[in-house]
Amino acid sequence: MASALPFDDIRTLLNTMPGPDMEAANKARSREAVLTKPPGALGKLEAISEHIATWQGHYPPRADRTVVAVFAGNHGVVAQGVAAYPQAVTAQMVANFQNGGAAVNQICKAYDLGLKVFELALEQPTGDITQVPALSEKDCAATMAYGMEAIAGGCDLLCIGEMGIGNTTIAAALACGLFGGTGKDWVGPGTGVDAAGLSRKADAVNRAVALHGDHLKDPLEALRRLGGRELAAMAGAVLAARMQRVPVIIDGYVATAAAAVLFRADQTALDHCLFGHCSAEPAHKRLLQAMGKTALLDLDMRLGEGSGAALAAGVVKAALACHNGMASFESAGVSNKD
Amino acid sequence: MASALPFDDIRTLLNTMPGPDMEAANKARSREAVLTKPPGALGKLEAISEHIATWQGHYPPRADRTVVAVFAGNHGVVAQGVAAYPQAVTAQMVANFQNGGAAVNQICKAYDLGLKVFELALEQPTGDITQVPALSEKDCAATMAYGMEAIAGGCDLLCIGEMGIGNTTIAAALACGLFGGTGKDWVGPGTGVDAAGLSRKADAVNRAVALHGDHLKDPLEALRRLGGRELAAMAGAVLAARMQRVPVIIDGYVATAAAAVLFRADQTALDHCLFGHCSAEPAHKRLLQAMGKTALLDLDMRLGEGSGAALAAGVVKAALACHNGMASFESAGVSNKD
Numbered sequence: 223m224a225s226a227l228p229f230d231d232i233r234t235l236l237n238t239m240p241g242p243d244m245e246a247a248n249k250a251r252s253r254e255a256v257l258t259k260p261p262g263a264l265g266k267l268e269a270i271s272e273h274i275a276t277w278q279g280h281y282p283p284r285a286d287r288t289v290v291a292v293f294a295g296n297h298g299v300v301a302q303g304v305a306a307y308p309q310a311v312t313a314q315m316v317a318n319f320q321n322g323g324a325a326v327n328q329i330c331k332a333y334d335l336g337l338k339v340f341e342l343a344l345e346q347p348t349g350d351i352t353q354v355p356a357l358s359e360k361d362c363a364a365t366m367a368y369g370m371e372a373i374a375g376g377c378d379l380l381c382i383g384e385m386g387i388g389n390t391t392i393a394a395a396l397a398c399g400l401f402g403g404t405g406k407d408w409v410g411p412g413t414g415v416d417a418a419g420l421s422r423k424a425d426a427v428n429r430a431v432a433l434h435g436d437h438l439k440d441p442l443e444a445l446r447r448l449g450g451r452e453l454a455a456m457a458g459a460v461l462a463a464r465m466q467r468v469p470v471i472i473d474g475y476v477a478t479a480a481a482a483v484l485f486r487a488d489q490t491a492l493d494h495c496l497f498g499h500c501s502a503e504p505a506h507k508r509l510l511q512a513m514g515k516t517a518l519l520d521l522d523m524r525l526g527e528g529s530g531a532a533l534a535a536g537v538v539k540a541a542l543a544c545h546n547g548m549a550s551f552e553s554a555g556v557s558n559k560d
Numbered sequence: 561m562a563s564a565l566p567f568d569d570i571r572t573l574l575n576t577m578p579g580p581d582m583e584a585a586n587k588a589r590s591r592e593a594v595l596t597k598p599p600g601a602l603g604k605l606e607a608i609s610e611h612i613a614t615w616q617g618h619y620p621p622r623a624d625r626t627v628v629a630v631f632a633g634n635h636g637v638v639a640q641g642v643a644a645y646p647q648a649v650t651a652q653m654v655a656n657f658q659n660g661g662a663a664v665n666q667i668c669k670a671y672d673l674g675l676k677v678f679e680l681a682l683e684q685p686t687g688d689i690t691q692v693p694a695l696s697e698k699d700c701a702a703t704m705a706y707g708m709e710a711i712a713g714g715c716d717l718l719c720i721g722e723m724g725i726g727n728t729t730i731a732a733a734l735a736c737g738l739f740g741g742t743g744k745d746w747v748g749p750g751t752g753v754d755a756a757g758l759s760r761k762a763d764a765v766n767r768a769v770a771l772h773g774d775h776l777k778d779p780l781e782a783l784r785r786l787g788g789r790e791l792a793a794m795a796g797a798v799l800a801a802r803m804q805r806v807p808v809i810i811d812g813y814v815a816t817a818a819a820a821v822l823f824r825a826d827q828t829a830l831d832h833c834l835f836g837h838c839s840a841e842p843a844h845k846r847l848l849q850a851m852g853k854t855a856l857l858d859l860d861m862r863l864g865e866g867s868g869a870a871l872a873a874g875v876v877k878a879a880l881a882c883h884n885g886m887a888s889f890e891s892a893g894v895s896n897k898d
Contacts, residue, residue, distance in 0.1 A: 315596065
C-alpha cells in the first residue's frame with residue numbers, strides 16, 4: 223500500500239493549509255463590542271460571525287453565495303444486510319434532488335441557498351468493506367479531487383451532505399477505525415433498521431475493522447478501505463474549501479465521519495468548519511465529542527442529505543445579518559452601560 | 561381588589577379558548593408519513609409542522625405572514641438599583657427598532673418577517689413593585705387589550721418579544737410569585753449586572769413577593785402587581801392569538817414569564833405556543849421546566865427584543881417548506897422500506 227502517488231497530493235495539501243486570519247477575527251470582535259446589545263447577548267451568533275470572518279480571511283464576513291453540496295454513493299457493504307431501504311433508493315433520491323422534491327431542496331429555497339448534487343458512480347458500488355477495501359488508492363484520491371469541484375463555481379460558504387443507502391454503516395466503520403472502540407459504539411438505527419439489523423451493522427463494522435487492521439493507522443488509508451465515494455468526495459470538498467478560504471458547515475453523522483479523516487491527519491484541519499446539528503443517530507454525538515466539537519442545532523433530525531447543515535446555514539445568515547447590519551451605540555444614540 | 565370589571569373580560573376569554581384542531585393535526589401527520597424521508601427523520605421539524613397545522617386549525621399550515629411584535633415598557637423597580645443600563649435606553653432602543661438598527665430588525669429582514677413595535681407609555685414607568693402594585697387593574701387590563709392589537713393586521717404566525725430596562729427583575733418577581741421559591745432562584749445577570757446588582761435583584765424580588773402576599777394566588781393579580789406594561793401586553797397578545805387561531809413563538813425569559821401568567825390561569829393556555837429558544841439567562845430554563853415546556857434552539861442568546869423567537873421563526877419556515885414542498889414516495893418514484 224501507499225506506494226502509488228495519488229494520496230501524495232492530498233498529503234501536500236494537508237501540509238499547506240492556511241491558518242486563521244486573526245486580523246479579520248479582531249475586526250469582527252471589535253465590531254461586536256460596539257453593536258446595540260449588551261456584550262455577548264447574541265451568544266453563538268457572535269461566535270459564528272467571528273468564525274466566518276476568521277476563515278474567509280476578509281472582512282466583513284459574507285454568506286451571500288452559499289452552496290449546499292450533496293454527494294451520493296453506493297456501498298458493497300449492503301450485502302451484509304445492514305440497510306433498511308433497497309440500494310436503488312440512492313439513485314431515486316438523486317432524481318428527487320434533481321426534481322426539487324427532497325427536504326434539502328425546500329430548505330435551500332427557504333434560505334436562498336444554492337444546491338449542487340454530485341452523483342458518484344452509483345452503478346458501481348464500492349467494495350464490501352468486510353471483504354476488501356472499499357476503493358483503490360487511485361479511485362479514492364480521484365473521488366476526493368472530484369469532491370473539490372463543490373466550490374469550483376465560487377461560493378462564500380459551503381454546506382456538505384450526502385445520500386447513500388448503507389452509509390451509516392460505512393460511517394460507523396470509519397469512526398471505529400479512526401477513533402477505536404467497537405462496532406456497537408458507533409452504529410445506530412440509520413434510516414430505521416430493527417434490532418437484528420443493528421446487530422448485523424455492529425458485526426459488519428467489527429469484521430471490517432479487524433480485516434483492515436494496522437492499515438487503518440493512516441487516516442487516508444482508513445478512508446479508502448472503510449469509506450465510500452461520497453465520504454471521499456466530502457473529505458475532498460472540506461479540504462478544498464480550507465485551501466480556498468471557504469468556511470464549511472458539516473451535516474450529520476456520515477459527513478462528520480468523512481471530515482474526521484482530515485481531523486485524524488491534522489487536528490487543525492477542521493478549524494474552518496461549523497457542525498450544523500447534532501443528529502439523532504446516537505454515535506454522531508460521540509464522534510463530535512471525540513474531536514472536541516459541538517453542534518449548533520439539536521432538533522432530533524437524522525435525514526442526512528445536507529438538511530441539518532442547510533438549516534444551520536439559515537442561522538449563519540441571520541448571524542451575519544446582525545453583525546453587518548446592526549447599528550452601533552454611537553450611531554444609534556443609545557446610552558452604553560455606565 | 562378584583563371588584564372592578566376589567567379582568568372579567570380576560571377571564572371570559574380564558575374560559576372560551578379554542579382547542580386543538582385534530583383534523584388538521586391528522587392531515588399533517590398523514591402527509592409526513594408519505595414524504596420522501598425515513599419516518600421521523602426530520603425530527604422536530606415534523607413536530608413543528610403538525611403543531612402549526614393543529615393550532616392554525618386549517619391545512620396546509622402556513623407561515624407566509626409572520627409578525628414579530630416587540631413590546632417596550634419602563635419599570636419603577638429600577639429605583640432599587642437592579643439594572644445595568646440607564647432607563648433612557650428603553651426609548652433609545654425603540655428608536656433603534658424604528659430605524660432598523662437592532663438585532664431583531666436584521667433577523668426579520670433575513671427571514672422576511674414583519675416587525676411591529678409597541679411603545680407602552682415609556683414616560684410613565686410602572687409602580688415600584690417593592691412598594692406598590694406595578695399597575696392598577698384597569699391599566700393592566702387595558703394594556704393586555706392593547707397587546708391584542710399585535711395580530712390586528714392579520715398574520716399566520718406571531719413572535720413575541722420585549723424591551724424594557726429592569727424587566728428581568730420583573731420577570732423574576734412574576735415567576736417567583738407564580739411558581740414559588742425565592743428571589744435567588746429566579747434572578748440572573750440580565751443585561752450584565754455585577755454580583756452586588758444580582759444580590760439587589762434577588763432582594764427586590766423577595767420584598768416584592770412578600771409585600772403582595774396572598775394576592776399573588778390569582779395569576780392576573782400577580783401580573784398587575786409584579787408585572788409591567790410590556791408583560792401585560794405580551795400576555796394579551798398570546799391570548800388574542802389563541803382566540804384567533806394564530807400559533808405563537810415565545811422569545812426568552814421575560815416573554816416566557818408573561819406567558820406563564822396565562823399558564824397559571826389555565827395549564828392549556830399556551831398549547832398553541834412554541835418556545836423559540838432557551839435563553840442564557842439561567843432562570844429561563846427553570847421557568848420552562850416549571851411549565852413542562854422545551855425550547856427549539858439553545859444558542860446562548862440573552863438579548864430579548866424577540867430575537868430568539870424570530871430566529872426560531874426561520875426554522876419554522878424551513879419546517880413548513882419541507883412539509884408543504886416535499887415529494888411523496890409515490891410521486892417521486894422512490895422505493896419505500898420493505
